[in-house]
Amino acid sequence: MDYTVIIGLEVHVQLQTNTKLFCGCSTKFNPDEPNTQTCPVCLGLPGALPVLNREAFELGMKTGLAINCEIPSFTKWDRKQYYYPDLPKAYQISQYDLPMSQNGWLEIEINSETREKKKIGIIRAHLEEDAGKNSHDESGRGQDSKVDLNRCGTPLVEIVSEPDLRSAQEARTYLEELKLLLTYIDVSDCNMQEGSLRCDANVNLHVHQETGESIPTPIVEIKNLNSFRGVEQAIEYEIQRQWKAWQETGLSLKEVPKETRGWDADRGITLEQRGKEDAADYRYFPDPDLAPVKVTDADRERILEKLCERPAERRARLEERYQLSSYDAAVIIDQGIDFADYFEAVAESSQNGKQASNWITQDVLRELKERELEIAEFPIKPDVLSAILQKVKANEITNNSARIVFQELLNNSKDAPRAEQIQHIVEEKGLGLVSDTGELDAIIQAVVDKNAKAVADFQSGKQAAVGALIGQVMREIKGADPKMVRQLLIEKMS
Numbered sequence: 001m002d003y004t005v006i007i008g009l010e011v012h013v014q015l016q017t018n019t020k021l022f023c024g025c026s027t028k029f030n031p032d033e034p035n036t037q038t039c040p041v042c043l044g045l046p047g048a049l050p051v052l053n054r055e056a057f058e059l060g061m062k063t064g065l066a067i068n069c070e071i072p073s074f075t076k077w078d079r080k081q082y083y084y085p086d087l088p089k090a091y092q093i094s095q096y097d098l099p100m101s102q103n104g105w106l107e108i109e110i111n112s113e114t115r116e117k118k119k120i121g122i123i124r125a126h127l128e129e130d131a132g133k134n135s136h137d138e139s140g141r142g143q144d145s146k147v148d149l150n151r152c153g154t155p156l157v158e159i160v161s162e163p164d165l166r167s168a169q170e171a172r173t174y175l176e177e178l179k180l181l182l183t184y185i186d187v188s189d190c191n192m193q194e195g196s197l198r199c200d201a202n203v204n205l206h207v208h209q210e211t212g213e214s215i216p217t218p219i220v221e222i223k224n225l226n227s228f229r230g231v232e233q234a235i236e237y238e239i240q241r242q243w244k245a246w247q248e249t250g251l252s253l254k255e256v257p258k259e260t261r262g263w264d265a266d267r268g269i270t271l272e273q274r275g276k277e278d279a280a281d282y283r284y285f286p287d288p289d290l291a292p293v294k295v296t297d298a299d300r301e302r303i304l305e306k307l308c309e310r311p312a313e314r315r316a317r318l319e320e321r322y323q324l325s326s327y328d329a330a331v332i333i334d335q336g337i338d339f340a341d342y343f344e345a346v347a348e349s350s351q352n353g354k355q356a357s358n359w360i361t362q363d364v365l366r367e368l369k370e371r372e373l374e375i376a377e378f379p380i381k382p383d384v385l386s387a388i389l390q391k392v393k394a395n396e397i398t399n400n401s402a403r404i405v406f407q408e409l410l411n412n413s414k415d416a417p418r419a420e421q422i423q424h425i426v427e428e429k430g431l432g433l434v435s436d437t438g439e440l441d442a443i444i445q446a447v448v449d450k451n452a453k454a455v456a457d458f459q460s461g462k463q464a465a466v467g468a469l470i471g472q473v474m475r476e477i478k479g480a481d482p483k484m485v486r487q488l489l490i491e492k493m494s
């Protein structure tokens with residue numbers, strides 16, 4: 001297939017404020033009580049005057065700075081006119097020609113084997129208010145359509161990427177990295193089920209000709225994708241559809257206007273929607289009710305100080321500080337900020353990052369998945385896990401015994417397990433590493449005496465025979481170090 005895929009994403013993120021962008025109404029997700037969180041301002045009733053929510057503006061700045069954008073000193077508000085039942089005032093307050101941030105980038109990893117990275121350009125990130133929500137009875141039983149205006153006026157930041165993405169997988173990775181970043185810097189919960197993160201994808205192909213030139217196929221905007229899987233599948237479908245359309249019609253970008261399509265997740269296809277208005281149809285004009293916003297260097301500095309370490313920086317720091325592989329660092333960071341904090345707490349107090357990483361990316365992660373828990377709900381707190389790991393490091397128990405302690409704490413503690421319980425379990429289960437070689441020696445001698453055949457097999461060259469004997473010794477002394485047992489057995493039989 002001789003074409004290049006061209007994708008740009010427009011991502012809408014709901015900012016985490018208590019009140020709306022231009023009024024004091026609550027932004028709580030509340031579909032059970034529709035139309036209870038509205039006022040004349042967010043409904044645009046005559047005479048009502050909007051007032052900018054400073055916190056929303058600052059979260060917008062934080063977002064812009066986190067994606068490496070410039071924050072211009074002057075920004076203004078525009079009315080975007082369109083009529084739709086979920087927008088009672090018939091215009092949306094947005095930003096048109098002077099957005100509050102622009103010219104940024106976000107780096108993503110495009111190859112998990114080579115760890116190759118790529119910077120995706122960001123054209124702009126601007127603030128705007130959300131519209132309400134329509135729901136239509138699609139049962140065919142003639143129920144009414146409903147309109148819930150609770151969401152009207154909720155602050156959104158719209159992040160528009162350059163068309164730098166080259167595959168459905170890259171688009172998904174970009175969206176995942178963006179979501180991770182926005183939750184790390186604490187500007188949004190990015191809850192996709194509740195619509196806090198939504199995405200439109202612009203997709204077309206550049207079909208390469210034998211002459212060396214390439215012809216762009218018509219651009220399609222796929223609207224309102226609200227899951228990572230949806231983004232990937234919808235783009236994948238659209239690539240195939242456009243390639244087929246090109247082969248059948250040969251129509252290019254110049255001959256067909258931009259088309260808007262929706263993703264039908266149940267049928268796995270994109271469907272044509274109403275024609276896309278371009279900027280002229282929206283009749284943008286500056287909002288006369290809202291003063292423009294001036295941003296000073298001091299404002300930028302103040303917000304920069306509030307910006308925490310970003311996921312990409314933290315991955316690099318974990319690799320460096322704890323000597324982790326880039327794979328392990330990515331696994332830890334990609335689980336979210338609480339998980340990364342948990343890891344660092346254990347790594348710091350146990351003074352062994354590699355060991356902490358092994359346990360946390362394997363044992364802890366497995367238990368979280370099986371129990372369907374978030375790390376904040378995990379019963380074993382960092383100090384307790386660290387205490388277990390320190391016992392291994394001090395050669396008091398083996399790694400296998402540590403796993404038994406870990407399981408015991410998880411399964412048999414009614415309250416949150418405490419570090420003091422560890423020693424009790426070690427004693428109760430006889431897991432203490434046997435340092436008394438005399439005791440171990442006696443048991444090994446007894447096992448050798450009982451197993452004349454295995455000993456003879458070993459002596460005639462069958463190395464595997466030693467395995468069964470190790471098992472027998474370990475049953476007698478649980479806390480023994482299998483490596484040491486193996487060595488002592490071999491010495492005894494040789």
Ligand SMILES: [Zn+2]
Nearest residue numbers: 023025039042
């Ligand atoms: Zn309101």
